[in-house]
Amino acid sequence: MSGTLLQINFKFNVPRADYEQAVSPLAGEYAKLAGLQWKIWLMNESDNEAGGIMMFKDEASAKAYVKGPLAAKVTGHPALSDFSVKTFEVMKAETAITRGPVK
Numbered sequence: 001m002s003g004t005l006l007q008i009n010f011k012f013n014v015p016r017a018d019y020e021q022a023v024s025p026l027a028g029e030y031a032k033l034a035g036l037q038w039k040i041w042l043m044n045e046s047d048n049e050a051g052g053i054m055m056f057k058d059e060a061s062a063k064a065y066v067k068g069p070l071a072a073k074v075t076g077h078p079a080l081s082d083f084s085v086k087t088f089e090v091m092k093a094e095t096a097i098t099r100g101p102v103k
Helices: 015-022 027-032 059-067 067-073 092-097
Strands: 006-011 036-044 049-056 081-088
Touching: 006 059, 027 036, 027 067, 049 059, 059 067, 059 081, 067 081
Parallel strands: none
Antiparallel strands: 006 049, 006 081, 036 049
C-alpha cells in the first residue's frame, strides 16, 4: 500500500480558544507540506488533548515532516506537551471495504 499515516497526539495547557487561535494559521503551512495528502485535526477538550492524523504519500515524506521545521514549531510550542508520534501502514483491502479516504 502506498502511503503512510502519521498520528500525533499531545496535551495543551491553554483554553481551547487560545489553542485554536495559535494553530489555525498553521493549516495553510500544512496544506503546502510536500507529500501530505490530507490531515484531520483532532480535539478532545475535556482531556486537554489534541493532535492530528495525516496521510503522506510515502514514509519518506512522513519522516521529512517529523524532522522538519513545521514539526519543530509545533513540538517546541510552550503550551504543548506529552507528544505521541506514531506511523502506520494502511491495510488497503479492509480500508476500502469500510470506505476509508485512501486510494
